[in-house]
Amino acid sequence: MLKVTVIGSGNVAQHLIKVFLQTKEVSLVQAFARQPKSLIHLLPKEQITNDYNALQEVDVYIISVTDNAINEVSSQIPFKNKLVVHTSGTSSLEVLGSKNRKGVFYPLQTFSKSKEVDFSSIPLCLEAENEEDYKTLELLANSISNKVYNISSEQRKSLHVAAVFVSNFVNHMYVIGSEICATNNVPFEVLQPLIQEVANKINFLSPKEAQTGPALRNDTKTIEKHIEFLKDSNYQDIYKLLTQSIQNVAKEL
Amino acid sequence: MLKVTVIGSGNVAQHLIKVFLQTKEVSLVQAFARQPKSLIHLLPKEQITNDYNALQEVDVYIISVTDNAINEVSSQIPFKNKLVVHTSGTSSLEVLGSKNRKGVFYPLQTFSKSKEVDFSSIPLCLEAENEEDYKTLELLANSISNKVYNISSEQRKSLHVAAVFVSNFVNHMYVIGSEICATNNVPFEVLQPLIQEVANKINFLSPKEAQTGPALRNDTKTIEKHIEFLKDSNYQDIYKLLTQSIQNVAKEL
Structure with a gap:
């Protein structure tokens, strides 16, 4: 069972939280939001934090925030050598801070807050620095989607x-x-x-x-x-x- | 039962012939094609003609040919004061010759020869010079589609x-x-x-x-x-x- 934490409270973050909660192979341990209220309709408040030091150890940290904030957020994660990924289509792998292992988990779809999405048909574009991390992301991606692609930062x-x-x-x-x-x-x-x-x-x-x-x-x-x-x-x-x-x-x- | 003749053998003409053949309220009397062979897969050769003088009297003549040929074709119909319509999105009502009553029967869709279409969901844009002719076209249109619109040449x-x-x-x-x-x-x-x-x-x-x-x-x-x-x-x-x-x-x- 993969342990996952989602950092962010925007459209993509909320859709990911929803789908992970419905997925047997995944345990959503925590969600991080600057305003915990913004996620309270999705999960129990004990699982929501706005304190980086309250983050628990998990297999994958998924940062789903605005492009400009990815670097700052990644540097706040109080662990070393953990797998930290972002969900952005425009940011490179390198935007992530260097103390953790880097990856990308980019769902290529247009998300509206009001409209439900069927994740199984959303292409997930994955990238990682090493094969083992790629396999972890692949496992996570396959648990929610049938369309998983290995896509480099250039691609x-x-x-x-x-x-x-x-x-x-x-x-x-x-x-x-x-x-x-x-x-x-x-x-x-x-x-x-x-x-x-x-x-x-x-x-x-x-x-x-x-x-x-x-x-x-x-x-x-x-x-x-x-x-x-x-x-x-x-x-x-x-x-x-x-x-x-x-x-x-x-x-x- | 509305008696109809289709003049033309292109994509739109062929799709119209097919749907009229399947429609109880419509009797497709003839189809006109310069090359009768081009329609032989759709209906018996007795019903196909390339001779304007062989055209029988029907309620509606539907001209579905390239824009530049509409005027010429309409002038070849050997009758007077019959309802003659074209299927073009770009040509005005006036393009049709003046010896017959004019109308437009424009299916707003992109047609491919190879791909079947469900006519019931294709918008049909109708125009006629008088109310009675409009009602005839409306009856014809409603027999094959759920989306029938009264659209003027300007619109x-x-x-x-x-x-x-x-x-x-x-x-x-x-x-x-x-x-x-x-x-x-x-x-x-x-x-x-x-x-x-x-x-x-x-x-x-x-x-x-x-x-x-x-x-x-x-x-x-x-x-x-x-x-x-x-x-x-x-x-x-x-x-x-x-x-x-x-x-x-x-x-x-």
Whole structure:
């Protein structure tokens, strides 16, 4: 049975605490929060601390705090040569203080406080300094997810940039679509099935195979109509740049 | 029982033929294809014609051909004052020839030949010149879909631009994400659950509420790291423009 302590009280920390509490192979020994109140709905107050010196010895300390605080928090852990990991997509392994063994336990998903998540389908990207620690993290990861990946700090850096494109920027496209609908009195729900199908399609086709639309067809007439339609909008530049980019990719094929 | 003839043999035409054949309330009388062979896997050859003069009288003629051909095809129908509709998101009602009554029957979805579609969840955007014709189209639409909308030519124009953002441009974000992964030896599948969740989220939240990421948080440090990471890439401009655009929208809130 793996003994684990979670340090942090944000979205990711809370989702990890919840899933560890439900996992037989894991014993969640403690959770650390600067404001213990913020976790009281999840576990008994005896298990919550805001005092680093009250931390008990466990197999893995999981630091799930804002990027800028990881280094400081890791240096406060009152042990040496223990396995200490963070959950960040952007921070390298080295951000962790040097007195303990370092690792990364990065769940690649978008978390909302209000929405339950099914951890079993969330990819966990693991990294460790040595094989034994990697195996410990793998054991922990496999106990909560079916999608476990060995991802180096370098790879994680690229993955985080890619994630911004496929999640934050995709959502911004939804924002633009919904604004265009609102301005023209069209219910945005008309676009919902299309949105679901576009995401669904790439379970079967590569994104390049799945590309469609006026830019790919080089349908100049439609593209010009759309650019004209957007002439007083903030989004004409985006339309032009993305149309050009789709055509550049098509040329490479 | 509504008598219908489909003119065209592309993706949309074929999906419409299939669903009408399965619908009790509809009698698919004929299908027109320049190459009758292209439809022979769908219906008996007696029902397929490539001769406009062989077209029988029906309640609705559905023209599902490339935008540029709609006018020409509509003028070839050897009847007067019949209901003739097209299935295009970009063409106006007026594109149809004037000797028949005009309408639009636009299924807003991305169609692939290889992939079956569930028509019942596809939004059908309808337009007609008079109420009686609208009712006929509504009857036809309700027989195959639960999502039927009255959308004017003006609204349809805006809807098509919005659809380019939420589908073609979204898919291009997936292309960029998959290229970044490939360049850095990360399996693209790691991003799949995130992609599905981002699309899923806007069933529960408005796109603006669902926005997350470094641009929204104004996390300058991460944004700079990402721009630096993309310095030799074709996608740095897109990263900058979309980051700026997310921040502009946030300022308006």
